[in-house]
Structures are given as structure tokens and as C-alpha cells.
Amino acid sequence: xxxxxxxxxxxxxxxxxxxxxxxxxxxxxxxxxxxxxxxxxxxxxxxxxxxxxxxxxxxxxxxxxxxxxxxxxxxxxxxxxxxxxxxxxxxxxxxxxxxxxxxxxxxxxxxxxxxxxxxxxxxxxxxxxxxxxxxxxxxxxxxxxxxxxxxxxxxxxxxxxxxxxxxxxxxxxxxxxxxxxxxxxxxxxxxxxxxxxxxxxxxxxxxxxxxxxxxxxxxxxxxxxxxxxxx
Amino acid sequence: xxxxxxxxxxxxxxxxxxxxxxxxxxxxxxxxxxxxxxxxxxxxxxxxxxxxxxxxxxxxxxxxxxxxxxxxxxxxxxxxxxxxxxxxxxxxxxxxxxxxxxxxxxxxxxxxxxxxxxxxxxxxxxxxxxxxxxxxxxxxxxxxxxxxxxxxxxxxxxxxxxxxxxxxxxxxxxxxxxxxxxxxxxxxxxxxxxxxxxxxxxxxxxxxxxxxxxxxxxxxxxxxxxxxxxxxxxxxxxxxxxxxxxx
Numbered sequence: 001x002x003x004x005x006x007x008x009x010x011x012x013x014x015x016x017x018x019x020x021x022x023x024x025x026x027x028x029x030x031x032x033x034x035x036x037x038x039x040x041x042x043x044x045x046x047x048x049x050x051x052x053x054x055x056x057x058x059x060x061x062x063x064x065x066x067x068x069x070x071x072x073x074x075x076x077x078x079x080x081x082x083x084x085x086x087x088x089x090x091x092x093x094x095x096x097x098x099x100x101x102x103x104x105x106x107x108x109x110x111x112x113x114x115x116x117x118x119x120x121x122x123x124x125x126x127x128x129x130x131x132x133x134x135x136x137x138x139x140x141x142x143x144x145x146x147x148x149x150x151x152x153x154x155x156x157x158x159x160x161x162x163x164x165x166x167x168x169x170x171x172x173x174x175x176x177x178x179x180x181x182x183x184x185x186x187x188x189x190x191x192x193x194x195x196x197x198x199x200x201x202x203x204x205x206x207x208x209x210x211x212x213x214x215x216x217x218x219x220x221x222x223x224x225x226x227x228x229x230x231x
Numbered sequence: 232x233x234x235x236x237x238x239x240x241x242x243x244x245x246x247x248x249x250x251x252x253x254x255x256x257x258x259x260x261x262x263x264x265x266x267x268x269x270x271x272x273x274x275x276x277x278x279x280x281x282x283x284x285x286x287x288x289x290x291x292x293x294x295x296x297x298x299x300x301x302x303x304x305x306x307x308x309x310x311x312x313x314x315x316x317x318x319x320x321x322x323x324x325x326x327x328x329x330x331x332x333x334x335x336x337x338x339x340x341x342x343x344x345x346x347x348x349x350x351x352x353x354x355x356x357x358x359x360x361x362x363x364x365x366x367x368x369x370x371x372x373x374x375x376x377x378x379x380x381x382x383x384x385x386x387x388x389x390x391x392x393x394x395x396x397x398x399x400x401x402x403x404x405x406x407x408x409x410x411x412x413x414x415x416x417x418x419x420x421x422x423x424x425x426x427x428x429x430x431x432x433x434x435x436x437x438x439x440x441x442x443x444x445x446x447x448x449x450x451x452x453x454x455x456x457x458x459x460x461x462x463x464x465x466x467x468x469x470x471x472x473x474x475x476x477x478x
Contacts, residue, residue, distance in 0.1 A: 002345060003289030007444045012340045088431050092459040094258040142460070145427035169456060174427075177420055181391035185334050199257075201455035209447040210415055213338040214388070 016160065016187035016217035018070070018231035024158040025065040025228075026073045026149070028139075028165035028175050030058060030124050033101045033117035035166065040099045040117055041196065045167060048194035048204050054166070055123055057192040057221040061164055062127035064225035071156060074128055075149045075165075075175065077102045078118050078138035092170070093141065102138075143174030150182050160185045162224055164192035168207035176215055187217035189224045262406060262433045262463040264477045270404040271311040272319045272395070274385075274411035274421050276304055276370050279347045279363035281412060286345045286363055287442065291413060294440035294450050300412075301367065303438040303467040307410055308373040310471045317402060320374055321395050321411075321421065323348045324364050324384035338416070339387065348384075389420035396428050406431045408470060410438035414453035422461055433463035435470055 002010055033039040035055055037046065049055065065072050079102050089097065096102070102118045105111050113119055120128050128135075134156075136149040144150055153161070161184050165172055172193050179186050188211045195203030211218045219227070279285040281301055283292065295301065311318050325348050335343065342348070348364045351357045359365055366374050373379060380402075386392040399407070407430050411418055418439050425432050434457045441449030457464045465473070 002287050002341065002442075004444060007290060007442075010341055010344070011337050011444075012344075014335060014337055014340055088462060089260060090426060090432075090460045090462055091257050091260055094260055098258075141427050143423065143427050145424070170460075174423055177389060177423060178391070178427075180336060181387050181389050181420075181424075186336075198459075200458050201451070203455060203459075205447065206415075206452035206455045209444075209449060209452045210419075212446055213416070213449075214336045216334060216336050 011212075014216045016162075016185060016219070016227075018162070018227045019160060020070070020231050022158060023160040023162065023231070024071045024073055024153060024156070025061060025162045025164070026075060026153075026175065027058065027062070028075045028163075028171040029077045029167070030074065030120055030128065030165055031076065031102065031117065032115075032119050032121050035121035035124075036117075040101050044196040044198055045194055047197060048168075052191045052194045052204075054192060054194045055121065057189070058124060058164060059127060060221050060225055061162075061189060061192050062124065064228045066127065066130070066132075068228045068231060070228055070231070071132070071134065071158065072128075073134045073136060073149060073152060075136045075144055075147060075171075076118075076138050077171065078104045079140075080104055080107050083140065139171065141174075142171045143178040145178055149175075150179070153184070159183070162187050162189060162219075162228070164189040166193060167203065168193040168195035169203040169210070170195075173207050173210055176211065180214060185216045187219055187224070188215045189221055190218050192221050192224070257459070260462045262431050264408075264473055265406065266315055266474075266477060268404060269406040269408065270317045270319050270399060270402070271307055271408045271410070272321060272399075272421065273304060273308070274321045274409075274417040275323045275413070276320065276367055276374070276411055277322065277348065277363065278361070278365055278367055281367045284363075286347050290442040290444060291440055293443060294448075298437045298440045298450075300438060300440045301369070303435070304410055305369055305373075306467050307408070307435060307438055307470060308370060310474050312373060312376070312378075314474050316408075316474060317404065318373065318379045319395060319398060320379060320381045321390055321393060321417075322364075322381065322384050323417065324350045325386075326350055326353050329386065385417065387420075388417045389424040391424055395421075396425070399430070405429070406433075408433050408435060408465075410435040412439060413449065414439040414441035415449040415456075416441070419453050419456055422457065426460060431462045433465055433470075434461045435467055436464050438467050
């Protein structure tokens, strides 16, 4: 029987081997509204982003992946005007819509996009705007159920994912959970993400507990880049 | 600074303040219950979670006892049945072939290792009665009444691997009252997937519970995510009152 005393010994670390050809790096929402000081949620996520050194860690992770030719997939978050006509939304969805987070003017226009909250965070642009990076279509709630990320991974024979990005308990955890359900092996890079601190709780701490239970491995950026370099 | 830049900067500042304001007053979207479109969904109402003999009682028992989870789930089942709200159960079973999987997450490895939710096979009920995979005894009259829809088993945490979403849609359900075990795992996984699939979801926070482990309290982690993601977070007595009020 599992008890609090035996849990730590009983809960294994399944581990995660980076296998060339089968492994990808997936980054959720590397966008200005989360990571830039003028992003609409900086006030609530900024302290966690700074404490984790999230931006620099994302840079290191992307750089290591590119140097090792490990494919990189981005799952972005955009809302179009028609998304604001939804009949209902959860609490945080309502808030995101109200503050115009990730807003774009339309599915087929980039007017006003450059430098907006929906755009890539500037320090990450050179590592994302490359021909070998796959940009999936936007997810519309938190997880990859509403975009083509799973299809894109499978079309390239990927079944192992190193996951990072924003934000820890929402889109990162939603991607961890859905990819796990879809039969991928998933490791999470715990300091290449961050979460909001809001009344009612610390999102980052909630995410860490679930990462540990659900993922195959929880790594630091040092560990992840080391494993990528050795692969 | 140009006028346009100034306007943009001012807007950004205002929006940042607006977030701070909203954080303090997070909207509570709420969920209207229309009995013909609303179902009660219970995850894992099984002995391995809810019985003192279950294999996880050592870590979940305190939370189950404090929340009065067993009785609250019973009250939900009773209220739903009395008010014509359809009841769906999403169970968790592992068959011997599931133990041939080549990889799992940490807690999956643990669940497989301790024989949680084990059945002898998909087409055999040998040894099932009273096992950890069986319903908690007091729920059997509600679940085995010939009306409750027991969907196929989920295999990780969420309903991606079973027919729950199809069964809900086949009956025109688009609003779900969600409860069961355990809060941050299968309940939260069902909440998240149902939200992604376009359902409205209200979670009943005292008709669930979770493990307390050295890394933290699974129930507290779940409450944070329920509050920010779900359409509504209710207590059992609120559900009982709301459902009765809608009829």
C-alpha cells in the first residue's frame, strides 16, 4: 500500500533517454504576452519568469536542440475576433479574452502582429524563425487538442517530447497531459517554464506536483541540454 | 515619443493594471443547469481510492475523510437520479495486457506496480466483485440501476482513451457536473479534456479528494486549477440546491 512515508521510495523516476530521430523539443506559447515586461500578464507571471530564468533557459534549450539537430515544434496561442464570440468560457479564459491576450486581427492577416503580445518574445525570435522549426496551428484553450501538433509530431516519427514554455500549470501541463494520453513519452524542463502567482495559489508549485506524478522525467535545463548534447 | 507610441504605451500600462484588477476579481462564469443538456460524470468511484482497504488509502484516506467525499458522491448520485439528470461513470481498469506497456509516467508505474484497478481481463469478471477495481459498495444501487451509463475504462487519467465524450454527445449533453477520484489526476484530466472538447464543466470540490505526498497536497494543486479553468466550482450542497432549484 502507498503511504506518505513509502511514496517517495515507491514513486519511481522512469527516466527519459533522448533518442535521435524519435525525440523533439516542444515549446508552448513563447510569446510576448507571457515573457515580455510589457506583456499583458507580466505582472502576475513576471516574478516566476525571473526566478526561473525562463527566457534564458528557453534560449539554451532551443540552441542545444538546433545544434544537435533535434527537431523543434512550437505550439502557439492566438485568438481571432471570431473566438471572442464564444458562448461560454472558463474563468481564466474569460480573463484572457477580456485583456486581449494573444489577440490577432484574423487568421489570414498579420496586420498589427509584429511586436504585439501574440508575437514571439524578441530574444527567442532568431531561434524560432528558422526553416527547420515547425509552427503548429494555434491551440484555442490550453492543450493541443485543438491544433495539429500531434499530427505534426507523428508525421515526423516523433514519440518522445521534451516539453517547455509557458505557462506551467496551464498550456505546458495541458500539453503534458494530452501528449501522455496520446501515447508519447514526455519529459518536462521545469526551469524553462513559469507560472502565475495569483490569489488562490501558486500555479508553478501546483504544476511541479503534477509534472512529478504524470511525466516520465522532470529535468532542469542543464540536464535537458546535457542529454541533448550526448544523444 | 510619437503620439502613436505614447498611446500604445498608455494602453499597455492600462492593460497591465487591468490584469492586476482582474486577478483580484477573477470572473466566476457560472453554469446554468438545464437538466436535458446536463449530466453528472463521476470518475473512478472505486474501492482502490475510496475504501480503507484500497491500495491508495494510505495517501488519499485523510483527504477523502476530511472532504466527506464518499457521502458527497452518494448525495450527488441520489440528487441526479431523483431529478432526471443522466449519470455517467468513467472507470479506471488495467488488464494484464496493459502491464506490457513499454513506458509510463512516474505515477503510472506506481499504479501498475501496486496492482491498482487490476482486472483479470477485458472479457472476464473473475475476481472482480469486491476487488479494488469494483465500485464502492454503497454506490452499487445507483450505478447498477440499468440507467447509469458506464463508459469503457480510461487508461491513463483522462477520457481521451474511452467513449465518454461520444456517449455524452449521443445524448445531447454539453454541460457536465464533475466529481470523483482523484482531484488532481483523473478529475482534473476529465475537466481539462471536456473543456477542450467544448463542454461546460462545473467541478464539485468536496465530492473529490487527492493524495497528500511529500511534494505537496494534490487536492490543493487541483483546487487552484479548478478555480481558474472550470466554468464553476461548487460544493455538493450547492449542486443539490441548484439542481433542485432548476426543476
